[in-house]
Amino acid sequence: MKKYVVMILIAIVLIIGGGTFAYFHFANGGPWQGTWWGVQDAGVNWSGDHIRNLETVTFTQNDDKTITVDHKVQQGSREVPGSLTGTGRIDGGRLVITPKNGGKELALSYSAVSRSMDTPFTNADKSTVTLKALAPENNEEMESIRSEIVQISQKPENKIDTTLSKAKS
Template sequence: MKKYLAAIVIAILLIGGGGFFAYVHFISGGPWQGTWWGVQDAGVNWSDDHIRNLETVTFTRNDDKTITVEHKVQQGSKEVDGSLSGTGVVDGGRLVVTPKKGGKDVALSYNTMSKTIELPLTNADKSAVTLKVLTSDNNDEMEQIRSDIVQISQKPENKIDTTLSSSKS
């Protein structure tokens, strides 16, 4: 009798877990909504500063079941449009994005264990850039990173001199 009771309890837990998984990924829209953020580590520059780019990606569901992807990158003191902006379609656990600036489709993948989205962008150490969902708990952390990036870019030794000097021959 105890064997059957244990089997029934396990079956109920599996069914409940499967229902929760279905709710999170299909009914609630899955991970492809809201704003996500992460940091691309570009390494150390000539002035020995740690250079990073803040990546933010906003997913907006459309009525036609596509997803509008808005990718912004904080590079130095400027926030620029990122290469991943476009229109996406859910394909299994991935989001296939057609970039609005043209080029090949890009696939974004969601890791259910770490609850992160892996981008096709790489860090200086060749690892993938990952995003986490933006929440009220980590918004201050993201804004601090943005502030650090802007401060580093404004250091005199990091300014790029675009003037050309002329030489007399």
């Protein structure tokens, strides 16, 4: 009799746990909402500075079950639109994005274990660029990286001189 009671309690715990998991990962929209960020390591430039690009991606769910994707890349002192900007649709555990610029479809995959997103981008060492959800506890880290990227871009040796000089005759 005690075996049955224990088995019933275990079954109830599993059902409640499964329902909670389903609610937090599927019913509330899953990971495809809010702002996510990551850093692409682009290697070292000619002056020896470690070059990185800050990637921020904002997901907004629409009434028609599509997701608007707004991708920004901090490159030096400029923030430019990224290639992931467009409209996405959920396909299993992935988000397939049709870029706004008309390029080929790109996919993001979410890992519930590490709570991170893999992108189609790669770092200088060929590893995948991953994104993590922007939260109050990591916002300062993200802004610190942004500030570092801007500072490196403003060093005199990293500025490109586009002026034409006159040859003296």
